[in-house]
Amino acid sequence: MLHVVPLGDAVEHEADDDCVCGPTLKPVAGADGFVVWIMIHHSLDGRETSEDDH
Template identity: 75%
Template sequence: MLHVMPLGDAVEHVSDDDCVCGPTAKMIKAEDGSVVWLMIHHSLDGREITEGHQGES
């Protein structure tokens, strides 16, 4: 499982699905058919409001 965490956030994130930010799990399917889970952690300092959601699909 891979984790994407915001840097310099108001809280310290942990590489776990029990993180205080309530990360979202996203399944990524590779070309070879294998599956990897990506845990996307959410910032708690409000940066999404000013940065937008660039790169999300």
């Protein structure tokens, strides 16, 4: 499983599903049908809010 973690966030993220940010598990299928699971961690410094404004 791959983890996508925001850099320079307000907290240090744990590379597991118990991370304080409440990460989301997402399957991503390649062209060959092979599925890779990606754990997407959420920033806690509010950057998504400011990015949505652009």
